[in-house]
Amino acid sequence: MTDEELKNLEKEVRKLKRKSQEWASQLHDLVEDRLPAGYEELPTMSQSAYDACKAWADANARLMAATETAS
Known part of the structure; x- marks a missing residue:
């Protein structure tokens, strides 16, 4: 992985982490x-938060693998 690709991946990880934190805040x-009046929002909001956290975890795993390889 080139230095530029690594920097882009780091940027993506930071962006995805921020998005996951935003969903956590909304949740x-x-x-x-x-709650309890807004209970109908839970499934959609929870799924969005899960998806954002999963996207961050996947990208972070790619970053960790790339940095281990580069070392």
């Missing part, structure tokens, strides 16, 4: 402010 707000 927290739902739990703190809108």
